[in-house]
Amino acid sequence: MTAAPPGGGRLRIVAIADTDSYVKWSAALIGGATDRWDATLLVLETPLVVSEAQRAAALSGSGLAPDRVERIEYAALSARLRELRPDAVLVAARGPLVRVLARDVAAMRPRPVIMTGLPGISIPATRKALVYRTQCDLFVVHSRRELRDFTALSERTGFGARFALATLPFARGAAHGAAGTAGEQTGSDLVFAAQARVPATRADRLRVARMLVRAAEADPSRRVVVKLRAAEGEQQTHVEHDGYPELLSTLGALPPNLVTSTSPMNVALATAEGLVTVSSTAAIEAIARGLPVIALDTFGVSRALINETLADAGLLGSEEDVVARRLRHPASSWLDDNYFHAPDADDWEQATAELIARRRAGELAPRPALARRGGALRDAWERRVALGRSDTSASGAFAYAIGLPVRAVVRSVQRARRTLVPRVRAEHAR
CATH class of the missing domain: 1.10.287 (Helix Hairpins)
Structure with missing residues (x-):
C-alpha cells in the first residue's frame, strides 16, 4: 500500500546504518520506495563501518541514488537529523547500537517515528532482538512466519512491539520468472555464500574449504566461486575468524577454477548455476532469481545455525550433493510463508504512514526504554x-x-x- 502523507508531499525517512549487511538492507528497503518517500541513508562511522568498496557493493541495485547517502560521525548525527527533520528514522544496526541510537532519536523534538528491522533470515525469533529494540515504534520483518513468530514472542514476553511486513529487499524483482521455479539457466558458476559465524569452529570451516576444493576438482570446466563478505582489512557485521582465503591457503595448490570474489551478490549470481550456503540470506536472493540452492547439512539443523527455515524448504544437501552439483528448488508450499508472499501483503509503508499521522496528531505515545540500573x-x-x-x-x-x-x-x-x-x-x- 502506498504511504499517503497528511497534507500532501512525500514523507521523509532517514535510515542510519554502519555495517555491510545493514547498509545493504536499509538501502534496498528505502531505495525501493523512493518514488513515494524522500529517503536518505546516513552511514555512521563506527569500528565496523563499511569501506568505500563495501558501500558501493551494498548500494548496487538498491534503487537508492549515491547522492542520497552520506557518511557521518556520531558527534554530528543529532544535528544532521535535526536538519533533515525526518518523519521516520530507520535504525538499521546491530542490537547494542540500535539501543543507543533509538534513545538518541527518542529525545528529538519533534520525535520521529522510530523503525528498525533485521537484514535477513530472522528465524528463530529471539528475545534479545526485542530487548535491544524496545524503544522502536515499528519492527519490520520479512515473512509471514517471522511476523507470526515475533508477534507471539512479543506477546509472551510482554514487550508489546508492533510489527509490519516487507518483502525482503533482495527477493524483490526476481530476475528469472517466478521464485522457487527453475529459471533459464545461463550461468555455470557454483557460488558459495560465506558467513562470518556459521559454521563457528575452525575445524568445521576447514571442512567446508576442502569440500569446495573437491567441487572444483570434480569439473575443471566450471568455476566454484567463494563469495566473500569483505576483502582483507574490511569489517563485517559479525567478526569473522578463520576466513576462507586463509583456510584455502593451507590446502596447498588450488584448482584454477576455484576463485574468491567480493563482488556484490547480485553480480555473483548473474553468472551462477546455483548457490551453496549453510544459512546465508543469499539463498533467498538465489531463489528469487529461480536459481537452485543447497543448504549444507553437514553440521545439522539448529537455531544456532539459523538454517531451520531452509531445512523446511527441502533445500538441505550433503557435501557429496555439492560436489556433484545436485542443486534443488524449494517446496512450493514453503514459499508464501517464507519470504515470497504476494507483494500486496506488504504493509510496512502504510504502517509507518499511520504512525506518522498519529505522531503529528499527538496521539503516538513514546515507547519507554527498558528499565535497568545505572x-x-x-x-x-x-x-x-x-x-x-x-x-x-x-x-x-x-x-x-x-x-x-x-x-x-x-x-x-x-x-x-x-x-x-x-x-x-x-x-x-x-
Missing part, C-alpha cells in the same frame, strides 16, 4: 561499547574506564558460578 552512567557505558572510539564524549570515556574492570570482575564471578554450582550439586547428590 542511569546516565549506564547509558554512557552502552554508547561507548556500541560505538567504540567513534564515541568521543568525556562521559563515554569515564564510563568505560570505570565499567571495563567492573565487567571483568562480574564475568569472573559468573564463570566461577558456572564451575562451582555443578560441583556443589554433585556433592549434595552423593
Whole structure:
C-alpha cells in the first residue's frame, strides 16, 4: 500500500546504518520506495563501518541514488537529523547500537517515528532482538512466519512491539520468472555464500574449504566461486575468524577454477548455476532469481545455525550433493510463508504512514526504554561499547574506564558460578 502523507508531499525517512549487511538492507528497503518517500541513508562511522568498496557493493541495485547517502560521525548525527527533520528514522544496526541510537532519536523534538528491522533470515525469533529494540515504534520483518513468530514472542514476553511486513529487499524483482521455479539457466558458476559465524569452529570451516576444493576438482570446466563478505582489512557485521582465503591457503595448490570474489551478490549470481550456503540470506536472493540452492547439512539443523527455515524448504544437501552439483528448488508450499508472499501483503509503508499521522496528531505515545540500573552512567557505558572510539564524549570515556574492570570482575564471578554450582550439586547428590 502506498504511504499517503497528511497534507500532501512525500514523507521523509532517514535510515542510519554502519555495517555491510545493514547498509545493504536499509538501502534496498528505502531505495525501493523512493518514488513515494524522500529517503536518505546516513552511514555512521563506527569500528565496523563499511569501506568505500563495501558501500558501493551494498548500494548496487538498491534503487537508492549515491547522492542520497552520506557518511557521518556520531558527534554530528543529532544535528544532521535535526536538519533533515525526518518523519521516520530507520535504525538499521546491530542490537547494542540500535539501543543507543533509538534513545538518541527518542529525545528529538519533534520525535520521529522510530523503525528498525533485521537484514535477513530472522528465524528463530529471539528475545534479545526485542530487548535491544524496545524503544522502536515499528519492527519490520520479512515473512509471514517471522511476523507470526515475533508477534507471539512479543506477546509472551510482554514487550508489546508492533510489527509490519516487507518483502525482503533482495527477493524483490526476481530476475528469472517466478521464485522457487527453475529459471533459464545461463550461468555455470557454483557460488558459495560465506558467513562470518556459521559454521563457528575452525575445524568445521576447514571442512567446508576442502569440500569446495573437491567441487572444483570434480569439473575443471566450471568455476566454484567463494563469495566473500569483505576483502582483507574490511569489517563485517559479525567478526569473522578463520576466513576462507586463509583456510584455502593451507590446502596447498588450488584448482584454477576455484576463485574468491567480493563482488556484490547480485553480480555473483548473474553468472551462477546455483548457490551453496549453510544459512546465508543469499539463498533467498538465489531463489528469487529461480536459481537452485543447497543448504549444507553437514553440521545439522539448529537455531544456532539459523538454517531451520531452509531445512523446511527441502533445500538441505550433503557435501557429496555439492560436489556433484545436485542443486534443488524449494517446496512450493514453503514459499508464501517464507519470504515470497504476494507483494500486496506488504504493509510496512502504510504502517509507518499511520504512525506518522498519529505522531503529528499527538496521539503516538513514546515507547519507554527498558528499565535497568545505572542511569546516565549506564547509558554512557552502552554508547561507548556500541560505538567504540567513534564515541568521543568525556562521559563515554569515564564510563568505560570505570565499567571495563567492573565487567571483568562480574564475568569472573559468573564463570566461577558456572564451575562451582555443578560441583556443589554433585556433592549434595552423593
